[in-house]
Amino acid sequence: DAGVTQSPTHLIKTRGQQVTLRCSPISGHKSVSWYQQVLGQGPQFIFQYYEKEERGRGNFPDRFSARQFPNYSSELNVNALLLGDSALYLCASSLKILTVSYNEQFFGPGTRLTVL
Amino acid sequence: KNEVEQSPQNLTAQEGEFITINCSYSVGISALHWLQQHPGGGIVSLFMLSSGKKKHGRLIATINIQEKHSSLHITASHPRDSAVYICAVRNFGNEKLTFGTGTRLTIIP
Numbered sequence: 001d002a003g004v005t006q007s008p009t010h011l012i013k014t015r016g017q018q019v020t021l022r023c024s025p026i027s028g029h030k031s032v033s034w035y036q037q038v039l040g041q042g043p044q045f046i047f048q049y050y051e052k053e054e055r056g057r058g059n060f061p062d063r064f065s066a067r068q069f070p071n072y073s074s075e076l077n078v079n080a081l082l083l084g085d086s087a088l089y090l091c092a093s094s095l096k097i098l099t100v101s102y103n104e105q106f107f108g109p110g111t112r113l114t115v116l
Numbered sequence: 117k118n119e120v121e122q123s124p125q126n127l128t129a130q131e132g133e134f135i136t137i138n139c140s141y142s143v144g145i146s147a148l149h150w151l152q153q154h155p156g157g158g159i160v161s162l163f164m165l166s167s168g169k170k171k172h173g174r175l176i177a178t179i180n181i182q183e184k185h186s187s188l189h190i191t192a193s194h195p196r197d198s199a200v201y202i203c204a205v206r207n208f209g210n211e212k213l214t215f216g217t218g219t220r221l222t223i224i225p
Contacts (some may be wrong), residue, residue: 035117037157042120042204048212058212104149104164110157
């Protein structure tokens, strides 16, 4: 079974442009989370989606948006790109969300976005 | 103060040495993850803990919930263990992970 896949692997954009990153979770996983990792820092939580609904949002501006499709794949959109948006964008999937218990998250290889 | 603190930030050791990486956190958690990130970015989940101790091969992870502290140990370290090791905690009630900044480990042959 394939792991979490992300596309594209690398992307170069210029300031002001818009970008869409894609993530396919492990088969059977219904929860997808997005993280931003700036060089030299730990990842920062952006969004979590479960059953096509947003279940969590990190401290990111409204330029960042996401959605989850009926097949549980997800897209992360970033509008009006800034130089500071250059980062590795990681997607992670997990089986389901539980309020009391927990589920292991499996990470994709990431999309490295460079904004010039 | 960050919610998740790791130490040391950088660690260089000789092959074969016993390695310890520490993680302290300040919030209530439902689980703690140890992750490994190689150059290029891919993250591999090593352990997920909510109590006690777990062992996988040469890797051992422990957690003390009362002291809000976890350690990752590597026995008989090898150059292929060179990577960034990241501690991440899961908040109660959701699956948001809060990450430490990582420990860059370099094992010299």
